[in-house]
Amino acid sequence: MLALLGVREIDALFDEIPDALRVSQLQGVGPGLSELEIMQLMRARANCDGAPLCFLGAGAYEHHIPAPVWSTVTRGEFYSAYTPYQAEASQGTLQSIYEYQSMMVSLTAMQASNASLYDGATALSEACLMAVRANRRSQSARILWPRSVHPHYRQVAQTTAAGQGLQFETLDYDRSGHCVLPELAADADLTALVIAQPNFFGVLEDVHALTDWAHARGALVIALVNPTSLGVLSPPGQWGSAGADIVVGEGQPLGCPLSSGGPYFGFMTTRLQFVRQMPGRIAGRTLDLDGRPGFTLTLQAREQHIRRAKATSNICTNQGLLMMAGTLYLALMGAQGLERVALTCMARTQELVQALCALPGVRLAFSAPRFHEAVLLFDRPIAPFLQALAAQGIIGGLDLSVHYPELGPALLVCATETRTGADIERYARALGELLT
């Protein structure tokens, strides 16, 4: 090979690089390991954290993932394929995307879906930017959201929207955990209202009233939903008299393991009239030269590789493999399976709440109907007993004192279908001993 190139050694191929820039040693990178050595190291590291019992949700939920999901998704043909830009060589990926889009449209009762965004939080940011583009009547770029939207989601939206002129206004929650609507002037210019269902506290909002309120004021409705809950709850396309306008959320509960925080996937669905304002890739069905049906990426003119500075977003890589996991999960569970998962989670959380509220000084913060999380109030600081529980291999929940100090000592707990009665008993016993 070198002979063809007319050089004596590989290093000659780097001769256009100024000598001053060349390094021969990287301080801080050691020698290479064999596969055996790295697996030994990784096993030791993975094991040192134990396998704690988890009663924490707050945006990432432990669900049973059917075995066929990851055995299929990690097939090399899916795992090591690229974005399907050469459609004829990527019908597997493209058809999967189309099926995913179809399932999400149906699950949310909307009309069009994209092929995933990074996560629920960035999906919410994108939805806010999309609402500004799509709401022609509004000039204000004013977005209302309740404090009971996940605190990290609001932080992410603020970081992203800072350069693009969005104004966020925060609404309070009342003693039942529900969003409180503000009094507005008759001519107030509002771009969108974010409705979280369930909200961060697990409480169920009156989505119909909130949707109609927003539409009556010329604002678009951004629905932020838990996908498992759509097995039992009214889908955003059927909220109020006209339905939500943009739907987003975290897809992790659909077939993605907790995996220390990622990768997950954000989903987004919308009305057909807004489809050109929707960021991310979209697959469409069409015909080939012989008149046979096939799938291809479409509406690409909105994306960064064509529209560049005026693109709907700078997103390029998405969360394709996780979207596939979501597709397989939904295909395996179906509507009936998803409903059962949702109901089981609600029952388990109810059981957990009852067991813990029987302990001294523990009471429920919000008595309103909820999905699969609840806020418990304590008569003493949370951190010490949470730490003690961790030492026993139990992750008791999320301490809310950082983001919601007004609640006093408060803990967000969650029990999914993966928690058994015995697990709940173990938690209650351990906590009971710590509280007495």
Place this chain on the structure above:
Amino acid sequence: MTVQQTAPAQTPGDGNERLPLRERLIFEYSRPGRGARSQWPEVPPGVPSIPSALRRREPAALPQVSELDVVRHYTRLSQLNFSIDTHFYPLGSCTMKYNPKACNAAALLPGFLMRHPLGPPELGQGFLACLHELQEMLKAITGMRGVALSPLAGAHGEFAGVAMIRAYHRARGDQQRREVLVPQAAHGTNPATASMCGYVAREIAVGADGDVDLTALRAALGPQTAGIMLTNPSTLGVFERRIAEVARLVHEAGGLLYYDGANLNAILGKVRPGDMGFDVMHVNLHKTFSTPHGGGGPGAGPVLVSERLLPFLPLPIVARDSAADGRARFRWLEERELPQSIGRLACFGGNAGVLLRAYVYMRLLGQAGMRRVAEYATLNANYLSARLQQLGYEAAYPQRRASHEFIVTLRRAAQELGVTAMDVAKRLLDLGFHAPTTYFPQLVSECLLIEPTETESKATLDEFAAAMGQILTEARQEPERLRRAPYTLPVRRLDDVRAARELDLAYRGAPGGE
């Protein structure tokens, strides 16, 4: 020594065509009442009631299929795909190198897989140790001073980088900086990112030799310049030789330099962006560090900074303390420790599973391995470029060394034979190769951007060259054949216009709003 042969290339009409597989939609397997029942939980008693107004009335129209239906359907779909595991995939700018399976095996270890992101750090020391070491290695490789792992993709990292540049100027009280410079050949995410941060993207011309035009640069620089976004080697596949001068000019004008790490594979272990004068950069873990592309994602785009941008890094970041017993203790940095941070970019700490895979890959390579990556990626690209030129293809920058990728232009073939880069790409699919990147960078007409990567053998490169030779012959003798390729895939060329005009984005059997 025997050389592993790949399957013989298939020429349509020689009786060896693979029957294109067709596969229905999963919805078409549905039968009422069918389901993967062993996956459904038994609902216990005591389900709290849901207010009837909030209850779902009709079930979603998801498929009603058995587990075997699902496995068979998606397995068959997988067989309709080209992938690195099945095909040579020389997609320029994407670095389609082999993904070692060990990376996946390690990331799927239960201790990592089952861990909740908001769990207490004392129950995450193993995981945090991996992340901290990853942070340190990335700094060493790039010559930068600070790092954040949370951006979820390259474009996301770009956003963080430009947002930090904006925060830096604001902190200095400089409100004048409104432009970000971008070479004409830049990747589309660069100007898109500049817009997202409220900047105007201003294009700088590139000279005929492939380097940024310094005269144009000087003319564009001024008090309105926030910074410049560059890739090096550039998207044209050549090293920006005067980068030190570019850095000096931009810094003198008060601007900062952003490095798009997409092409790091060409210089891994040999050159560090920090030494070139860059102030901020991102790394594409799914390119240079071999995490799987997954049909479009997930990726990860950690961002790295020089001294002056340290205060603005996005959170969270892993910190290391020494405990009383002298051992390392890892934790997350708190907001009060980084009060000028641009903030949070993702709900949790980043694409952890991707970060772990990249960590394992780096440990497998080690220092010497990293240098070999750059050496063989560059050797393979230069070799392939020479072979194709021998066959009669026109290189866009024949007088330059190729980096890890190179551009071939079909503008003459397009004019003389009516055969385009797209036609060549489609015919390559018939011959068993995934096509290179087409029509990027936009600066070169009818171009193919070819990146073989270091994990391909000479034998594979020679087979690819042979296929390209065959295509050139066909172009001269039977151009119509090329224009209607491919022939042997599950579908022929697809009607993009129809796809965009008559939108069919979801199966109609799924009830939607309409």
Place this chain on the structure above:
Amino acid sequence: MSKIPQELKYTRTHEWLRSLPDGNVEIGISDHAQEELGDLVFIELPQVGRRLTAGEACAVIESVKAASDIYAPIAGTVVATNEQLAQSPELVNHDPYGNGWLMRLKPAQASDQEALLSAEAYGAVAEAG
């Protein structure tokens, strides 16, 4: 060779302008432009009643390979848009100067049109670009 009707005025950004008997003007894109863009798939037009300044981006024309901005040749108020284009964007490809018209404006000032190009001058622009 693309068509460039003599009686129309043009811009450097490939829009044409036709004076109508009622004093309004009609606007579209040239044959050269539609050829460059390829088969059009979607056209986003401004709302009726919107006031435009000369040179302002007022519409987006989308083909499979590009999405281009359309710039108002003169200042004016949008009085009508071609509603047929929602169903049939290909009208702009087939008949760019007739049924493929995009919008009609009520001009803000009569003198604005002086800055526009004649058919001949535009011909040179189209040849070069």
